[in-house]
Amino acid sequence: MPSGRVRWFNANKGYGFIENEHGKDVFMPATSLPAGIKNVRQGAPVEYSLIDGRRGPQAMNVQLLAAKPSLVKATRPKPDDMAAIVEDLIKLLDAAGNQLRHHRYPSTAESAKLAKVMRAVADNFDVQD
Incomplete structure (x- = not known):
């Protein structure tokens, strides 16, 4: 499964972007988030499935990973x-x-x-x- 960090996410717009391990942006629709999760913080580590969307790579089945302790x-x-x-x-x-x-x-x-x-x-x- 590919992994990355949430570059930004806007719950009102219903989408955001993940920066993958290669520094490329992956579109992340709100529908790809786990059930009950409506918002994610910038920088949150995630794993996801990748599909080819109409405008490029798109994340599906996003899994939030535990953040490293600060x-x-x-x-x-x-x-x-x-x-x-x-x-x-x-x-x-x-x-x-x-x-x-x-x-x-x-x-x-x-x-x-x-x-x-x-x-x-x-x-x-x-x-x-």
């Missing part, structure tokens, strides 16, 4: 710890906002610290399930 998700801070980090970030942003209200940007060191913290917080929130 190392980032497993190592991100606990919610209570993340709450404290977000509160500290709010204080840093508030201080930067006050400086901007006085018509000056934070110093280079303060800006670098703020950017680093914001990136780290964003990375912890932007974990795909």
Whole structure:
């Protein structure tokens, strides 16, 4: 059975595309999904049967494979710890906002610290399930 990853899928349109192991797109109609599944996430690993459709290769009998566990998700801070980090970030942003209200940007060191913290917080929130 060929395999690949969902490149994108739109439940409202009723179709999407799988990127196969060779980097080629395969059309995936919603009717090819398992019973009870109405939507799939981008990047989800799948196996499928392949037929020649009117406009090229088309996936049928799509099987969703278990996603590999996320190392980032497993190592991100606990919610209570993340709450404290977000509160500290709010204080840093508030201080930067006050400086901007006085018509000056934070110093280079303060800006670098703020950017680093914001990136780290964003990375912890932007974990795909």
